[in-house]
Amino acid sequence: MKRLEATFFNVVVDTAIESLTDRFKTLGEVRDRFGVLPNFQKLDDQALNNQCDNLCMTLSTGNESDIDGKELAVEVNNLPRLSSDDMTALELLTFIHKKHLEELYPNLWVALRIACTLSVTVASAERSFSKLKLIKTYLRSSMGQDRLSGLAIISINHEVSNEDITDDFANKKARKQTF
Structure with a gap:
């Protein structure tokens, strides 16, 4: 449970707080200018x-x-x-x-x-929770907590390249052993 909190929950909460801070900063700038x-x-x-x-x-x-x-x-x-x-x-x-x-x-x-x-909203916090809701609802019955956390982080942080994730997955799941 502590690992889930450290790897997933805290990341989501930090992203939500940062998004809200950015949103209010942007709205303040637009209010000042317009x-x-x-x-x-x-x-x-x-x-x-x-x-x-x-x-x-x-x-x-x-x-x-x-x-x-x-x-x-x-x-x-x-x-x-x-x-x-x-x-x-x-x-x-x-x-x-x-x-x-x-x-x-x-x-x-x-x-x-x-x-x-003008588009003044920063909706990454809403996207984060929406993505988690979609993943959890659709795959809930056959997915473990590690997989849910991993998919949610990949979905939320889409800036990470897919090649890095694929290479990491392949290295972890490789069945070949070097003797």
Whole structure:
């Protein structure tokens, strides 16, 4: 039981904790960079200009940028009064689309589309538990604990090359004896 805990359980728990830490770090970075879009009504002019410039730098590669930060700040200041002060980026995007304001606010339109399509989740912890659940359910009746642990670690840590695993298995299970 202690070997199972050391070789499998602790590895899974460590992976889950690391994944959650990475997820919250990533979400915090995205909130810092794209936070101007849903919270622009609460910012003063100087903070709005600074955050729009930061978003412009985030959405640029080399000398090309998807948006112009100064124009984005002007567009946000000229946006008509919204029905709610706490609109999400998706609700704001839907509002602009329904009112056909895409051409009047092109930088805001592009920034909102990018913000709404970002993938910010790190789902390796969920994958780990899902893999274990699939392995345990499907092969439960004919599998020992060592095999379950080995398959789960191989499935979870798919970065390990299959050649190394195959060579290790072949060396352990070889029936030839050198005399």
